[in-house]
Amino acid sequence: MKLIVDRDVLAEAVTWAVRGLSNRPPVPVLAGVLLDASNEGLTLSAFDYEVSAKVTVDAQVDEPGQVLVLGRLLAEISRSLPNKPVTITADEHKVELTCGSSRFSLQQMPTAEYPTLPTSPDPTGSVPGDVFTQAVSQVAIAADRSDTLPILTGVRLQIEGDKLSLLATDRYRLALRELTWNPADADAEQTALIPARTLLDTAKALGASGSVQIALGTAAGGDGLVGFEAGQRRATTRLLDGEYPKVSSIFPSSVDSVAVIETGALTEAVKRVSLVAERNTPVRLRFSEGQVAIEAGQGDDAQASEAVESTLTGPDIEIAFNPQFLLDGLGALGTHFARMSFTQPKSPAVLSGQAEADGDADETYRYVLMPVRFAS
Numbered sequence: 001m002k003l004i005v006d007r008d009v010l011a012e013a014v015t016w017a018v019r020g021l022s023n024r025p026p027v028p029v030l031a032g033v034l035l036d037a038s039n040e041g042l043t044l045s046a047f048d049y050e051v052s053a054k055v056t057v058d059a060q061v062d063e064p065g066q067v068l069v070l071g072r073l074l075a076e077i078s079r080s081l082p083n084k085p086v087t088i089t090a091d092e093h094k095v096e097l098t099c100g101s102s103r104f105s106l107q108q109m110p111t112a113e114y115p116t117l118p119t120s121p122d123p124t125g126s127v128p129g130d131v132f133t134q135a136v137s138q139v140a141i142a143a144d145r146s147d148t149l150p151i152l153t154g155v156r157l158q159i160e161g162d163k164l165s166l167l168a169t170d171r172y173r174l175a176l177r178e179l180t181w182n183p184a185d186a187d188a189e190q191t192a193l194i195p196a197r198t199l200l201d202t203a204k205a206l207g208a209s210g211s212v213q214i215a216l217g218t219a220a221g222g223d224g225l226v227g228f229e230a231g232q233r234r235a236t237t238r239l240l241d242g243e244y245p246k247v248s249s250i251f252p253s254s255v256d257s258v259a260v261i262e263t264g265a266l267t268e269a270v271k272r273v274s275l276v277a278e279r280n281t282p283v284r285l286r287f288s289e290g291q292v293a294i295e296a297g298q299g300d301d302a303q304a305s306e307a308v309e310s311t312l313t314g315p316d317i318e319i320a321f322n323p324q325f326l327l328d329g330l331g332a333l334g335t336h337f338a339r340m341s342f343t344q345p346k347s348p349a350v351l352s353g354q355a356e357a358d359g360d361a362d363e364t365y366r367y368v369l370m371p372v373r374f375a376s
Contacts, residue, residue: 001065001092002299005057007099009040010086011078013057016205016233017044018071020051030169032109033071035095037061046071049238051198052117056232061291067095068109069137077104092361099186118225118236123213124190125183127164129230133207135166135177136199138332138365141166142175143196151242154193157226159216161186169247169341173325174368175332181214190216192226193240202237206230217320250348250368255341257314259287260357263338267330268305269294276302282320282372287312287342296323311357320372346371 014054018033025031025048042059046052063366067090078086081099088095090108097104103254136155144152156167164181167174206212209230216226227236277296286293292310297303319342330338335353339361342349351367 001035001037001067001088002063003042003061004085004087004108005042005059007078007081007083007086009057011081013042013044013055014071014075014078017046017053018075019050019201020203020237021046021071022048022055023072027113029109029113030115031070031072032068032114033074034066034068034111034114036066037088037151038041038064047115047117049115049177050232051238052236053267055236065090066111068111068114069095069106070109073106073335077106084340095290118227122215123229124159124188124216125164125211126211127179127181127182127204127208128242129209129212131179132212133203134160134334135179135365136203138177138334138367139168139175140196140200141165141168141328141332142170142173142367144170151193151240151244153196154240155196155199156244156246157194157216159183159188159190159193160212167247169245169250172322172370173329174247174250174363175329175366176368177365179364191244192216193242193244195237195240198237202228202235206233206235207240209233251366252341252343252348255314255343257312257317257342257348259292259312259340259342260354261292261308261310261338261340262357263330263333263336263353264309266292266294266310266338267327269308270323270327270330273304273306274327276304277323280322282324283323284320286316286318287340288316314342317342318347319349321349321369322372325369329369332367333365335362346373 030048036043043056045054084100087098095106158165165178213229273294273296283296295305329351333353
């Protein structure tokens, strides 16, 4: 094998391909990245039976061939090379990388032992890349980060015709994003539970490519898989098993009070006040006509308070939240104003966005936050 490839192109492609590889693979060859040089260019593939990644980049291929080398090592080397073209050659045992005066020699791994990647998926539908990236990031924040209940570490993706919804919860908050997409079948109805971290990494990597194609079920190369494709990048991941809890009942059926606050002002105030909130202690929000008072700390501990202008419809309410959970939701809104809907101080509150202070709520994204009981 012999080829020449741009340094930045190689570094970006290898880094993306190996991002999901385990640091301790059950089989040594699963730590590898497969380089396949052909008339189409250079294709890099990685697969650990859970996540697969495949990307094709432009390269001047003088001699086609296929080699397998340690993926993370190749990524580190390619990122550290000088900004010059990279020449890759291979014999029976070694892979040589030459870039300017830098020269690296890597041991080949046995390609015969490398597993076959899932087939390229047939799309179930497509969605604009920037919309998909934003939607995933808005929802993934609410997925559980512990492995106590593995099913809650996933994002539930549900398709009903041209409607696609993403939902995640860790029992203390819930995030739901609904959007319109372009299905291959107008009557499609499918549900998948995708690991949140993998979905977030994939969405960030593919979102800049214009349009992202999503494939579910047998279309993804086999049951239990979901496939993504954008530009020259393709990825699959294994779905989580199990029945996702029925959480639709968490959304309040009625609302007593609604407050509208400038998102940035509330975010900065909560950040400042929460500096005195010790671990696992809440910030208190007192909503009244014209303002919301934000307080943290009590007794002999450090205390802080700040008031932010707001409008309130309905009775005054005092409620407390985990400050980081509240900040996560505010950061995900992406709108100039935040709208908070309440029933009772001990009932879940719903956070959504709106473009103008007196405008309509944008309920395509809703973030439900469980209140924290506070002593008083």
